[in-house]
Amino acid sequence: MEERKKTAREIIEGYQGPPVRIMEVCGTHTHEIFRLGIRRLLPSQVELISGPGCPVCVTPVGFIDEAVYLALEKQVTICTFGDLVRVPGTKKSLADARAEGARIRIVYSPADAEKYAKEHPKEQVVFLSVGFETTTPAGCLSVKKAGEDGLSNYSLLVANKTMPQAYQALKGSADVFLYPGHVNAITGTALCEHLAEEGISGVVAGFTAKELLTALAVALVRFQEGKPFFVNGYPRVVKSEGSPEAQKLIDELMEPCDSEWRGLGVIPGSGLVLRKEWEAFDARKKYAVPPIQGRPNPACRCGDVLQGKCRPSDCKVFGKVCTPQHPVGACMVSNEGACSAYFMYGNGCPL
Template sequence: MMMQDITKNRTSERNEKQRKTAREIIEQYDGPPVRIMEVCGTHTHEIFRLGIRKLLPKQVELISGPGCPVCVTPVGFIDEAVWLALQAGVTVCTFGDLVRVPGTKMSLAGAREKGAKIQIVYSPADAEKYARLHPEEQVVFLSVGFETTTPSSCLSVKKAKEEQLENYSILTANKTMPGAYEALKGSADVFLYPGHVNAITGTALCESLTKEGVSGVVAGFTAKELLTALAVSLKRYQEGKPFFVNCYPRVVTAEGSKEAQRLVDELMESCDSEWRGLGVIPDSGMKLRKEWEMFDARVKYQIPEMEGRANPACRCGDVLQGKCKPSDCKVFGKVCTPQHPVGACMVSNEGACSAYFMYGV
């Protein structure tokens, strides 16, 4: 026990020294102005929660990006879900964040008030289990997310096929990050890449983007990891050349998760996809392959094409592109609050607007 305590103390001391070093680099930065984009919404919230923004010199600006899956999901997808719930009479299984995201006319919460059956779940496996336990109901899971969560949706479909569930399907809004990085080129000086996405995809894409002049670092989520990533960003930015650094090596490898990649490739293929604020990005979405389309809700229920219309007062699209801060929006904190959201960025637990509101910016 004595040896374990000594080792633990030494590790703690080493981590604290690294934190101090990173903090000093950040606080003492006297280089050129730099804009760093927090691609991931969780990074935005953690940086606020940990008070890291208060350490930044005035020439270092953090801006939000499109790394919140609920936020980038377009209004038309919500309209499709509402149509399924009210017109097709299915039971919609969804993560809680999506329930209050405004559609063109109403949210899923509004549909529930009209009698629709909306079931909150915590994973696609929960939705598949609900379908198995309720064979009298047609069940659709709203499959929203990036590379991190897409494999779990695929697993639920695979299990549904094994169990011969004819009452289960998914409505996909799954997206991949490469197209977004391409669309955002020039919007920031450095990307703070989402560690959990790179844990699946690996680092090849981020490394290749340096050839196009795009710089970035993969960041974890602890105070030490975030401070390190920001410090590395500032030191490398001053060198004046495009760079990539994996600052999350304990989780992220060059090749990523081959097993997850194989699973997704077996069930899904790329497709054009609409991103809130970014428009339609070619090959940035995922849909079930033809041999799995019996589990595709759009095919199964012949959902009519939806052209969603966002509230014109909402600036979520600009926030997701780093064009403005949430506090620049005229309805932020006034008409638009977490209790009465006008846009998705105020609803989601990973949304930039909810972070700015929560931490009083």
């Protein structure tokens, strides 16, 4: 009789290989793995660590300071995703600025911000454009639409980032990367395949319980083989070529630039900026925003968390001074943040 194949859960629970550190690059993966109780299945030699895949979390303090400057000094209307409102800046958050009379509007997409600008021509409107390859196309589309609508009162404060250089910067911080499926849906798999050739292993993972368990099981099986590897564990969404249309749109409106990542510092070529022909929609240039060097709270260890150097629960202010109601750092604010996940699902203890 043919031997029954083991399930993904059985592979994970029965793992007896060498110690392995798997980095959940994506914040949504961190939250889902906690929420689904997958950490309970892990043997002691399997360690999950958080990475820089939360766009709000890696956005530096200086960006918040720039947004506060625009809101209070230039009296623009700031349109933003809700997560950014309570992220602390050097002295103030956007919530603090709103309490002082600044116009801060929560939107669900850049298209909402462009529409608001069109409907309120007497207001200068700035959308806070943060995110990775997944959300960047939507910001580009809003700029094209603003151009088509002839708007002169809409612009972006850009902090969009790209993942390839971050993976290189994190080389050696984990044995296996759990790649974010939604990013790879845009970029394709060529980069990950190339990284495997350079010795960086990883598995693209989806977001359901089955997909996450399968990705972790594949990672453990392949890790024991002792060779760098790449596996696309999300083939129903991620194709080798990614989304050529989205890639073309980004390339049409934006170009690479050096970018600061919270915790990782400035990573060359890891950011995006609007091309010269679209600079009328660049808020920094439009409002001559001065150079602003943000200063994070020295008690906050978000930077170490984002590099996998510590767990959120290792931070002295975690769960005490720093809570979702009164966050000290971005990782406690965002619904993709590692600190938020640890706080919500057991203060960092395997459940």
